[in-house]
Amino acid sequence: MQVRVRLVSLLREAVGSRELEVELEDGATLGDLLKVLYGKFPKLREVIESLGKRGLDVLFMVNGSTATPDKRLREGDVITILPPASGGA
Amino acid sequence: MGAAGPLVRVALSREPVSLDAEAARLAAAASPRGAGSLVVFMGFVKGLVDNKRVDFLEYEAVEDLALAKMREIADWALRQGDVYAVEIVHRVGRLKPGEPTIYVLVVAEPRHLAFRLASEILDRVKREVPVYKLEGREDGEYWILGEHERIPRKK
Numbered sequence: 001m002q003v004r005v006r007l008v009s010l011l012r013e014a015v016g017s018r019e020l021e022v023e024l025e026d027g028a029t030l031g032d033l034l035k036v037l038y039g040k041f042p043k044l045r046e047v048i049e050s051l052g053k054r055g056l057d058v059l060f061m062v063n064g065s066t067a068t069p070d071k072r073l074r075e076g077d078v079i080t081i082l083p084p085a086s087g088g089a
Numbered sequence: 090m091g092a093a094g095p096l097v098r099v100a101l102s103r104e105p106v107s108l109d110a111e112a113a114r115l116a117a118a119a120s121p122r123g124a125g126s127l128v129v130f131m132g133f134v135k136g137l138v139d140n141k142r143v144d145f146l147e148y149e150a151v152e153d154l155a156l157a158k159m160r161e162i163a164d165w166a167l168r169q170g171d172v173y174a175v176e177i178v179h180r181v182g183r184l185k186p187g188e189p190t191i192y193v194l195v196v197a198e199p200r201h202l203a204f205r206l207a208s209e210i211l212d213r214v215k216r217e218v219p220v221y222k223l224e225g226r227e228d229g230e231y232w233i234l235g236e237h238e239r240i241p242r243k244k
Contacts, residue, residue, distance in 0.1 A: 006151060008149055008151055008219065008221050009149065009221040009223070009232055009234070010232040010234075010240060010242070013242070051234070051240075054238060056234050056235060056238055061154065064153070064154060064157065080151055080154060080219075082151070082154075082219050083221070083234045084234045084235035084238070085215070085216065085217065085218055085219055085220055085221065085234075085235070086215075086220070086221050086222045086233040086234055086235060086236075087148065087150070087155075087179060087191070087214060087215060087218050087219075087220025087221070087222070088132060088179075088190075088191055088211055088212075088214045088215030088218075088220075089130075089132025089133075089190060089191055089211065089215070
């Protein structure tokens with residue numbers, strides 16, 4: 001099945017793209033997706049881990065709702081990886 | 090509050106907003122319903138940070154998620170009392186020092202409610218809306234995450 005991953009800010013720059021299509025086995029979870037992503041883009045894993053060490057944990061959204069790694073994904077799901085926001089004034 | 094219902098607008102905009110036009114529009118619409126207080130907050134790009142000259146702030150948003158969250162925040166504000174209008178407009182794109190970054194407009198009675206809500210809406214936008222900035226300074230470019238964490242952009 002295919003899912004879409006959306007990235008912003010330095011995560012987007014680590015991968016070189018705002019959006020990616022990723023092929024997964026049917027029944028794959030968000031955790032499985034992350035393993036595939038980190039395998040293809042070790043720089044992304046490096047950036048997310050270094051953010052985590054600074055207390056800047058990323059949030060994973062599946063189709064607009066927050067999700068944990070055990071969330072089962074479906075064909076066409078949109079996964080957005082969000083670092084802590086910096087909008088406003 | 091009248092039959093027409095509250096005035097709500099949330100938007101992401103590459104262009105600045107005319108505050109005169111927006112204030113006049115909201116006041117004209119809310120006045121017949123007994124409102125008389127409009128509070129505006131406008132953020133703008135600082136030209137000096139940590140004693141370093143800022144050349145630009147570049148804002149990017151996850152548009153659908155950002156608009157949904159801004160709408161959720163506006164709807165929350167509408168439930169906090171006699172609130173007649175809420176408008177939240179966040180700029181996106183590359184902005185220079187002095188340029189507006191965000192506008193929050195609230196029409197509510199009494200006026201202390203309008204002041205309080207404008208402040209709380211801004212706090213929630215900063216914490217919850219997926220908008221991100223890249224700061225270009227005389228000493229380099231920095232990804233800004235959270236309230237004030239700076240990560241140097243590697244070229």
